Amino acid sequence: SHSQAARPLMLSTPQHAVASDTNAISQSINLDPDPFPEEDKTYTKYEHYPPYCSTPQEMEKRAMPPLSDLNIQTQLVHVTALIRHGSRTPFSGAPSYKCWNGYWESLDTGVWNCDLLTYMSPPATTKEKGKEVDEHGNLLDEEPDFLFEKRYDALLSKQTTDGGLMESGNILNGTCQMGQLLARGYEQELSNGKHLRQAYFYDGDKTADEHAAADPRMRLWDLTKDDNSIPSHASQIGDPTKEMFQEPNLKYRADDEQRTLMSGQVLLRGLFGPELAATGDDETAVIKLHTADYTVDVLTPNGKVCPRVEELRNEAYESDEYKSWVQSSIEAKTTKSLMKDEMGIDEVPEVILDCMMTTICTDRNLPDALNDYDGTGGGNFEVVADFAVNNFTFPYKYNGGAYSKLGMGPLWLEIMSNILQIVDANHHPTSSSGMPPPKLALFSGHDTTLMPILATLGEQVWSGKVWSPYASMLQIEIHEVLDNDQRYPSGYAFRLIYNGNVLTSKMDECSAAELCDVQVLVKQVMSFASEYEDVNCATKVQPTGESKMGEMKDVTVNLLSTPGGAFTILALVVFSMTLGSVATCFIMRRRLRREYKYADTLTLAELSMSALDDDENDISGDVDRSRIESAVSSGIGLDENTID
Numbered sequence: 001s002h003s004q005a006a007r008p009l010m011l012s013t014p015q016h017a018v019a020s021d022t023n024a025i026s027q028s029i030n031l032d033p034d035p036f037p038e039e040d041k042t043y044t045k046y047e048h049y050p051p052y053c054s055t056p057q058e059m060e061k062r063a064m065p066p067l068s069d070l071n072i073q074t075q076l077v078h079v080t081a082l083i084r085h086g087s088r089t090p091f092s093g094a095p096s097y098k099c100w101n102g103y104w105e106s107l108d109t110g111v112w113n114c115d116l117l118t119y120m121s122p123p124a125t126t127k128e129k130g131k132e133v134d135e136h137g138n139l140l141d142e143e144p145d146f147l148f149e150k151r152y153d154a155l156l157s158k159q160t161t162d163g164g165l166m167e168s169g170n171i172l173n174g175t176c177q178m179g180q181l182l183a184r185g186y187e188q189e190l191s192n193g194k195h196l197r198q199a200y201f202y203d204g205d206k207t208a209d210e211h212a213a214a215d216p217r218m219r220l221w222d223l224t225k226d227d228n229s230i231p232s233h234a235s236q237i238g239d240p241t242k243e244m245f246q247e248p249n250l251k252y253r254a255d256d257e258q259r260t261l262m263s264g265q266v267l268l269r270g271l272f273g274p275e276l277a278a279t280g281d282d283e284t285a286v287i288k289l290h291t292a293d294y295t296v297d298v299l300t301p302n303g304k305v306c307p308r309v310e311e312l313r314n315e316a317y318e319s320d321e322y323k324s325w326v327q328s329s330i331e332a333k334t335t336k337s338l339m340k341d342e343m344g345i346d347e348v349p350e351v352i353l354d355c356m357m358t359t360i361c362t363d364r365n366l367p368d369a370l371n372d373y374d375g376t377g378g379g380n381f382e383v384v385a386d387f388a389v390n391n392f393t394f395p396y397k398y399n400g401g402a403y404s405k406l407g408m409g410p411l412w413l414e415i416m417s418n419i420l421q422i423v424d425a426n427h428h429p430t431s432s433s434g435m436p437p438p439k440l441a442l443f444s445g446h447d448t449t450l451m452p453i454l455a456t457l458g459e460q461v462w463s464g465k466v467w468s469p470y471a472s473m474l475q476i477e478i479h480e481v482l483d484n485d486q487r488y489p490s491g492y493a494f495r496l497i498y499n500g501n502v503l504t505s506k507m508d509e510c511s512a513a514e515l516c517d518v519q520v521l522v523k524q525v526m527s528f529a530s531e532y533e534d535v536n537c538a539t540k541v542q543p544t545g546e547s548k549m550g551e552m553k554d555v556t557v558n559l560l561s562t563p564g565g566a567f568t569i570l571a572l573v574v575f576s577m578t579l580g581s582v583a584t585c586f587i588m589r590r591r592l593r594r595e596y597k598y599a600d601t602l603t604l605a606e607l608s609m610s611a612l613d614d615d616e617n618d619i620s621g622d623v624d625r626s627r628i629e630s631a632v633s634s635g636i637g638l639d640e641n642t643i644d
Helices: 001-010 037-041 054-058 183-200 205-209 258-277 308-317 322-328 328-341 352-360 380-407 409-423 446-457 516-526 543-562 565-595 606-619 623-632
Strands: 015-020 076-082 115-122 148-150 158-160 163-168 250-254 440-444 471-481 494-496
Touching: 054 076, 054 183, 076 183, 076 258, 076 446, 115 183, 115 258, 148 322, 183 258, 250 258, 258 440, 308 380, 322 328, 322 380, 328 380, 352 380, 380 409, 380 446, 409 440, 409 446, 409 516, 440 446, 446 471, 494 516
Parallel strands: 076 440, 250 440
Antiparallel strands: 015 115, 076 471, 115 148, 158 163, 471 494
């Protein structure tokens, strides 16, 4: 059954990643069998695929290279890995997700059905919790006894004649969630896990000689040894008495999106597969996952939490540099003309890049005008894609990367809190949790995580013109220098790797070396690695009426989402109406008494004439009628909608 196949794959609670299709399901943790037989037909529709798609051939190129300097005496002690999720569905639906004419009407591009399933387990009951302890005296939680298979088919409305799923009431018109990880993305992250294992695990297998871990200096884990503590004075890293996939050996962090959660889980399956399988049928391997509410998380620049972040982004788009490029450059003019003349679209859609990539990377039909990708850079596909990339990424490097630095400051603080405990233990002791720093810290995020992170590392590290492909991975390796090499005065070095390419030498002050003193990294990022603080996040521009209304709307939405929120708003409305009525009545009574000074002996005729005289004085005595007429005719002080 599906649940039986899922149990060995449980990587965290309550969500578990497992693969399935209508014909077969992977019955084992063994990484050799293909859990998606239908995937053999993928990436066959087009002769060429952009690097963005991360085809199997592209993923094979991303293995971590071994250390090239055979003479330096070092030992790898820590790795931070940041990944982008794998291939996914569109992140939104109609009408906001506007691609090209006929996109949502086509069964090929408008209906998304998924073979990748999510399994959930209920929380362990508290009845028996804590009655058993492990060999170290730690209390053990009760394990879940069963799983739920989560299916997005409750709104199924149509079926094909052979019973296959055709359409549903979901936003993507099928069984897929918006932005859901696809089977292709599953395979991509499995490949990432394999690369990490080959680079940092050694199990004595002769076939591993060609991988980085064949070098003893690169082994985070040496499975041929009983003691996996790290040599020298760095032995406080991780805990050799714990399973390698348990804290503090591993720290797993992701934002609360299905595609990022599952991407990290699948990567860890590829990394720790044999060890997870070895836990046996009577024990469930549990990996802790650290996440937060998506709306306030910091794995991407968050302008809602920190208004100054959004302001810096807007400043980039309002700059003369951007306006000149988007209005006058040949690239912009060519793209706009192409979209209008060949596709009948007046403006380049904001989501055009995502539309194109989710289409070609899943072997769906591109419109004829864009169906010319060949990798040479001359076709319509690449012209539009390049414009879309440059348009979106412009703020990341503008003004010295100010937007990226402020936006990614909290994430850098998380990253560096692990690293500083290793390279500067005297000033950064063990964390408040009491646990030593991890051997491996995994952060599962988005393209909008990796690109701004790269932008903060210096002008030459990332061009700003190349999008982070599916399942991209950035690693920061920390190596302890075991001799007195003067090139590394701190005693520690770092290596920066992105999708299998060593980028260390592209950082300022790192010359041509693949390893660089860790103080260069510390100096580069610690000036902006900080929590979002009011002093950093306060906007420099006074909020407009429109932005104030937006803030009021956000407050109202948040209030409605809380228990009793609707009643609170209703009570406030009634109170405001009552208070307003009383105040209006009081003011009008005072005004009438002041304006019409009644006398006990005033006759009806006198009262009528007195009131008329006062009205005439009010209109003609103090106000220039020509100014009123001029203002009305010109619309000064009036909203266009009000005039209409």
